[in-house]
Amino acid sequence: MTDSVLLLLQAAADTTHAYGEFPVIGARQFIWITAEVHLMFAAFVLGVPMFAVVTEAIGIFGGDERYDRLSKEFTRLLLVAYSATAIWGAMLVFGLSTLYPRFWAYLTTIFAPSMWLYAALFFIESFTLYLYYYGWDRWKKGRAKLGHWTLGILLNVWGTIVMFIANSWLTYMMSPPRDITPTTDPTTIKLWHAIANATWMPINVHRVIANVVFGGAIVGAYASYRFLAARTDEERAHYDWMGYVGNFIAMSALIVLPFAGYWLGREIYQYDQSMGITMMGGFMSWLWVIQAFLIAVLFLTGNYYLWIGMGRIPGAERFRPYTKYLLIVLVLGAIVWGTPHTMIADSKELAAMGGSHHPFLGALGVMSAKNTAVNLMILTTFLSFLLYRRANTRPVVPWARTGTIIQGAMFAVAAAVVLFYGIRGYFVEAIVRIGFSVYQVLAVLSCIVFVTVIDILMARGAQSLGAIRWGKMPPRSQYALFILAVTFTWLMGLMGFARSGIRQYWHVWQVMQDTSKYAATPALGYASKMISLCVLIFLSLVAFVFWLGGLAEKSTFVATGDAEKGARHVGH
């Protein structure tokens, strides 16, 4: 036994020095709040640059300066948001090192080199941001502009690597490699071995997509606030358009997020079945009912915003009668998706139900039904986008009618494939049924890709039925964008609780046990209060950041006298 192991054993035994306590709110609550708010700001400063660099590219290659100004407006907000991210990150590190010193010492023993790299990259990332923002007007034309755009890309690259590094620490806590045991000397654990654990890459992918969603939602909320505060029609039109772009990006990325989530879930099951069971059928089972409710709110609110938006598009009245059918599909899908199934219940409850689930509702609660429901909801949302996109145009290509029929057929085939495998799933073994979800997803994604390609080709030279009347939106549409932002943020907190909570009473799953008085994982009710508090803190600070942004510099909005120019852009 090496000296280091002995020292570690001694440290482990000395529980009096393993944990500290934070006044009034307690150690766990302090870590919970600092980690969650730090993560929300981190998602903001990772998601918004993605948004900024894409909109800048549209501005460069599409020749529309409004996108360039939009991009700059958001980069300005990043300056303050970076500081907030760093402050909350520092609070988290100080909290961990003083309140959970034994655990922190263990983690730093393994990950120290990656932590140094993290700090260096954060430094580089910050200076890239300064160059990106302050060089905006200096490098505005020609090759210099391309160089500036490259800075934006680099900003995203640094940020993504920083996130990947931090993800390796938290995924190690979830899924340490199986050869690492409680008696493994942490000094002998190879850094890459610890980083490349089972859930690292699924979390990386999931978070990249989620950050895009989050960035778009926050952009939407910002735009909606500016819309409501606008004093002129032109300003209102600008922020109406910006809110639409934010919502479009958020909803587009949201559509693919569940697929990344499935991958992560599968990896968790493959890594440790008992952890997967805890997550989906154990004490966390009710969490997924709440998640289903939140997703339903997102889908319904996102579609609602689009349907209201069709009111400002000449020609959209053709499609309005269809919205009620879309609403029916969405509501039914949400109900099925939210049907409880595998719940923790005592024997009396089980006996009363005649099993682990309600005899009727149970049939809707299984994955066959839920996968079918969510895929149909995604198809429906895509159809809403498509109708919105085509609302003020009439295709003139000779094959327009054929193209529309093909598009309709693609929707029908995709829905039929989803339904077929959904129903067939009830009659096959579980191992076969799991594979069906792949066919359902492929059918939906193929439909989205091919229908979009056909639509782009069909829109060439299309006859305009009138320009979009940007800014002609009722205030309730903007409040919908707020609900979307709050819901996305709350959902992020909920999923963070799920990811962290499935470790239960382990700091590092089955390697280092939590022996503090906070070892028990709280129920969802308590967690929801903590999540709401974190969301409130975050949104309050973001509002402050927005206010500061407005204080430092006027909006980049410049009246062009052509508020309707956006009619041919994203989504049009």
Next chain:
Amino acid sequence: MWATNAKIVGIVLGTLALYTLIANEIPQVQSEVPQTLTLGANVTPEQLVAAGEKVFTGIGGCPTCHGLGTRAPNLLTDEKGQGPIGARCGKREPGKSCKQYLYESLDQPGAYVVEGYQPIMPVMTKQLSPAQVWSVIAFLESQGGTVDVTASDIPATSSTSTTPPTGGGGGGGGGGGLAGGSTDPKAIIQAAGCLACHKLEGQGQVIAPDLTHVGSRRDAESIRKKILDPASSVAKGYEKLAGIMPKSFGTMMNAQQLEALVQYLAAHK
């Protein structure tokens, strides 16, 4: 603009309140740290069944699959007209009692896969302590059958605890360890075999120093160090026995156990 601001604040707070309210209205299930549960020699069938039900619906996670009718056979309700598990377990394998069948199903789940289901069940004897396993068997027997599990079925070293055997060792303060993870110092001393060399409260051998008044010779820090690294100090008069005490006790106990043992011995003034 103040009215607009107030509306925005109202919508944000209202949305947060709605989600919080819904999350508090649903059943609240907290994931507890596995607690030590005494199943002594006189444990009654009722106590075993009650403990088993907690394991079944709690840390065992059994209802996740058993009861859906799709992943695994129903256990608490009827399965294809054969009744609940307690009523049918004795008829599943010729020559095997209900108790034997259930134990082997938990120990070698692949050996008794019911027709129509996949072999997806994990080896529960690796996930649960013997006490937990036997209490679950008692609970399953109670579902339409007769409980014949007794304390004698449960191995002595684990009969005082239902803490799972995972983890262990002091490296990370793991959750398993000696005596099924029990923090009862006497159980730890018994399981570690300390009395094979040491004497304590009139019991044990006198090969190594008598521990009855060890607290008057060593403080807690010294005792802890001695357990973790026996070679760190040698009691006067026992120099010839230096190196005999095993060095593995630190890795056999979790942090809570080690601390409980240290405090217990330090109190022996």
